[in-house]
Amino acid sequence: MKPILIKGAHIVDPSQKLNAVGSILIEEGKIAWLGTGNQKPPTDGYEVLDGKNLIAAPGFIDLHCHLRDPGQEGKETIATGTKAAANGGFTTICCMPNTEPAIDNRAIIDYVKNKAASEGAVRVLPIGCITRGRKGEALADMGEMAAAGAAAFSDDGNPVMNSRLMRQALDYSLAFGLPVIEHCEDKVLAENGQMNEGIISTRLGLQGIPAAAEESMVARDIALAELTGAHLHIAHVSTAGSVELVRAGKKRGVQVTCEVTPHHLTLTEEKVMGYDTNAKVNPPLRTQKDIEALIAGLKDGTIDAIATDHAPHTALAKSCEFAFAPFGISILETAFGMLMGLVNSGKIDLELLISKMTREPAAILGARWGKLGTLEVDSPADIVLIDPDKEWTVDAATFASKGHNTPLNGAKLKGKVVTTIYQGKIVFRE
Amino acid sequence: MTTWHEDGSTLVLPPKAAVTASAWRHHHILDLDDFTADEIELVLHIADSMKEVLARPVKKVPALRGRTVMTLFYENSTRTRLSFELAAKSLSADVSNLTASASSITKGESLIDTLLTLESLGADVVIMRHPQSGAPNLAAQHIKGSVINAGDGWHAHPSQALLDMYTMKAHKGAVKGLKVTIIGDTKHSRVSRSNIWGLTIMGAEVTVCSPPTLLPVGLREPGDNFPRVRIEPDINKAIAGADVVMVLRLQLERMQTGLLPSMREYIQIYQVNEERLKLAKPDALVMHPGPMNEGLEISSGVAHGSQSVVNEQVTNGVAVRMALLYLLAGGKKA
Numbered sequence: 001m002k003p004i005l006i007k008g009a010h011i012v013d014p015s016q017k018l019n020a021v022g023s024i025l026i027e028e029g030k031i032a033w034l035g036t037g038n039q040k041p042p043t044d045g046y047e048v049l050d051g052k053n054l055i056a057a058p059g060f061i062d063l064h065c066h067l068r069d070p071g072q073e074g075k076e077t078i079a080t081g082t083k084a085a086a087n088g089g090f091t092t093i094c095c096m097p098n099t100e101p102a103i104d105n106r107a108i109i110d111y112v113k114n115k116a117a118s119e120g121a122v123r124v125l126p127i128g129c130i131t132r133g134r135k136g137e138a139l140a141d142m143g144e145m146a147a148a149g150a151a152a153f154s155d156d157g158n159p160v161m162n163s164r165l166m167r168q169a170l171d172y173s174l175a176f177g178l179p180v181i182e183h184c185e186d187k188v189l190a191e192n193g194q195m196n197e198g199i200i201s202t203r204l205g206l207q208g209i210p211a212a213a214e215e216s217m218v219a220r221d222i223a224l225a226e227l228t229g230a231h232l233h234i235a236h237v238s239t240a241g242s243v244e245l246v247r248a249g250k251k252r253g254v255q256v257t258c259e260v261t262p263h264h265l266t267l268t269e270e271k272v273m274g275y276d277t278n279a280k281v282n283p284p285l286r287t288q289k290d291i292e293a294l295i296a297g298l299k300d301g302t303i304d305a306i307a308t309d310h311a312p313h314t315a316l317a318k319s320c321e322f323a324f325a326p327f328g329i330s331i332l333e334t335a336f337g338m339l340m341g342l343v344n345s346g347k348i349d350l351e352l353l354i355s356k357m358t359r360e361p362a363a364i365l366g367a368r369w370g371k372l373g374t375l376e377v378d379s380p381a382d383i384v385l386i387d388p389d390k391e392w393t394v395d396a397a398t399f400a401s402k403g404h405n406t407p408l409n410g411a412k413l414k415g416k417v418v419t420t421i422y423q424g425k426i427v428f429r430e
Numbered sequence: 431m432t433t434w435h436e437d438g439s440t441l442v443l444p445p446k447a448a449v450t451a452s453a454w455r456h457h458h459i460l461d462l463d464d465f466t467a468d469e470i471e472l473v474l475h476i477a478d479s480m481k482e483v484l485a486r487p488v489k490k491v492p493a494l495r496g497r498t499v500m501t502l503f504y505e506n507s508t509r510t511r512l513s514f515e516l517a518a519k520s521l522s523a524d525v526s527n528l529t530a531s532a533s534s535i536t537k538g539e540s541l542i543d544t545l546l547t548l549e550s551l552g553a554d555v556v557i558m559r560h561p562q563s564g565a566p567n568l569a570a571q572h573i574k575g576s577v578i579n580a581g582d583g584w585h586a587h588p589s590q591a592l593l594d595m596y597t598m599k600a601h602k603g604a605v606k607g608l609k610v611t612i613i614g615d616t617k618h619s620r621v622s623r624s625n626i627w628g629l630t631i632m633g634a635e636v637t638v639c640s641p642p643t644l645l646p647v648g649l650r651e652p653g654d655n656f657p658r659v660r661i662e663p664d665i666n667k668a669i670a671g672a673d674v675v676m677v678l679r680l681q682l683e684r685m686q687t688g689l690l691p692s693m694r695e696y697i698q699i700y701q702v703n704e705e706r707l708k709l710a711k712p713d714a715l716v717m718h719p720g721p722m723n724e725g726l727e728i729s730s731g732v733a734h735g736s737q738s739v740v741n742e743q744v745t746n747g748v749a750v751r752m753a754l755l756y757l758l759a760g761g762k763k764a
Contacts, residue, residue, distance in 0.1 A: 202648020205585030275564030
């Protein structure tokens with residue numbers, strides 16, 4: 001393949017503290033050269049990709065998505081999910097193991113990796129279960145899955161309710177140095193819950209999910225991480241109280257990291273008004289006060305990463321009574337545009353946003369997958385080109401994802417990924 | 431105003447209403463949260479005329495002749511269903527009833543498909559009861575005819591609130607300024623939610639007295655999304671000076687799920703009995719949406735006492751539902 005030169009783009013790479021105009025040469029799937037200003041690459045014979053008025057950043061890393069494969073291919077496949085990822089600027093995605101069957105053994109890790117290698121548009125790192133069948137009863141073969149290439153362990157969708165088992169999982173994970181990702185939700189406290197507990201749930205007559213259902217588990221898990229010294233990663237933090245707990249844990253030196261989703265950063269429970277099942281998500285959309293706390297957490301480093309929790313569902317599954325609809329938003333393709341809203345309104349700066357989608361999730365994954373989330377020379381050429389001024393309208397019908405379940409259909413966003421390059425290959429171009 | 435002739439009788443709609451029937455803008459009745467005071471007033475005015483019809487020897491007018499009204503009940507109901515059915519028949523509509531257990535609903539047909547079937551069968555109005563909050567809102571998005579919410583989950587029961595207000599108005603002259611105390615399980619009560627909307631829109635002062643486990647959290651943190659009401663956990667203080675004491679039904683399952691320790695304790699702390707009722711205004715009304723658990727949330731003496739208007743509520747329900755059906759379907763050509 002002919003080398004590609006991204007010429008004259010505004011390069012934002014937090015891993016190198018780089019925020020300047022420059023050019024990037026891609027050769028044989030890797031970043032061969034990077035120069036700022038008007039520097040020219042050392043060799044000739046490349047194709048030029050004009051970066052004028054565009055931002056070039058490392059390809060995004062998503063620590064949390066649902067590809068539904070194996071078992072629920074009507075909702076998504078590895079082919080459609082990775083294409084959606086590419087369209088959204090993601091070049092590395094970690095898929096959660098709540099498939100059918102659950103990814104709780106080596107064979108299914110292999111299945112996902114093989115399928116991703118043959119039909120995936122971007123890098124897929126499977127996450128293995130903490131417990132067999134995600135049942136919360138006995139540990140899954142974590143060591144075997146680690147050897148087969150699991151990126152982390154999680155029972156996502158379920159917490160590990162049994163505290164002793166969670167302690168054992170954290171202890172055991174120390175042998176492999178992989179993070180244990182916990183979906184923090186006290187299932188008993190949240191039972192039958194449909195949305196955030198508060199004034200809107202009162203108005204709509206829907207069973208609420210109190211913030212305490214999340215926070216009590218966050219508190220427990222931080223205590224267990226402190227006890228074991230293992231790396232606990234908290235999935236989709238959604239409340240001000242959770243942010244405060246993680247902040248305090250980090251201050252004490254606990255090995256805890258966490259992520260937040262684009263929807264929890266940008267949408268409130270008011271989206272549920274009218275019983276829009278596309279706004280039904282777990283954890284539920286919260287309040288403006290929570291959003292402010294989540295943004296503060298991003299800024300002060302309490303929240304390490306932005307992860308999508310992309311959760312595609314069929315239209316049929318969402319076309320029903322609110323209580324019968326499954327939780328989840330198909331979000332890979334709108335995530336960046338939604339988050340640019342925070343940049344456009346001055347709540348966070350672009351460099352921070354890019355960092356939370358590249359350098360910081362890469363740090364959580366560790367070095368075993370190579371140099372990800374960076375534009376350093378010799379790292380894989382995973383690059384996004386962003387048009388920060390592009391105004392566009394969300395049209396779920398155009399999603400590559402099989403899941404058209406977005407509460408943002410018809411919304412106007414400003415800022416869009418226009419090109420995605422994965423290992424030197426253009427996998428999305430608008 | 432509209433006049434009907436049948437059997438030599440005439441129905442004249444009152445001209446006093448600030449909003450006229452021709453200005454009616456609601457295609458569905460899902461809740462009262464999108465009603466104005468004038469619109470509620472209009473429903474109550476028309477219900478007055480309907481009550482007059484119901485007092486005639488031949489309780490029938492042709493306003494909905496040729497229109498098809500279907501009731502779709504996914505939950506048991508005695509009075510609401512019967513009341514709607516009588517209302518539709520008194521307006522000469524053709525009425526069909528579908529119950530969840532007696533249809534393909536039990537074969538797994540989706541709500542939307544069921545509604546589309548009713549539409550294909552020619553339903554102009556679907557009166558719907560459903561155990562899930564928001565189900566009528568979903569229905570309204572999928573059919574061209576009108577949807578009347580006859581109670582959905584914990585969400586809303588607008589016709590009940592309207593008949594409650596009609597009954598209050600009949601006795602007190604106006605709803606505005608009334609002190610209305612709602613006592614019982616407000617958390618799981620669609621009746622209380624619709625009444626809170628309707629009563630506050632009409633300018634009544636609402637007090638809620640519930641065990642803290644049966645009080646919706648949103649009532650404690652008032653904002654723009656739900657009306658402000660006074661919360662008074664002490665039943666004696668809550669009843670003191672009230673014009674209306676509205677007692678809610680207590681579902682026995684609340685004891686099983688641990689929201690209340692025992693029936694005995696509920697009776698001690700929250701039962702509306704003769705002694706407590708004395709704290710209200712002497713001419714205070716006692717209301718209950720039914721069915722009552724006599725001896726539990728309400729003592730038998732109060733339930734059947736001189737201040738109780740429970741049976742009147744049922745009678746008024748037919749007139750109010752006739753008014754709703756008339757406004758939704760009666761003004762249009764069949």
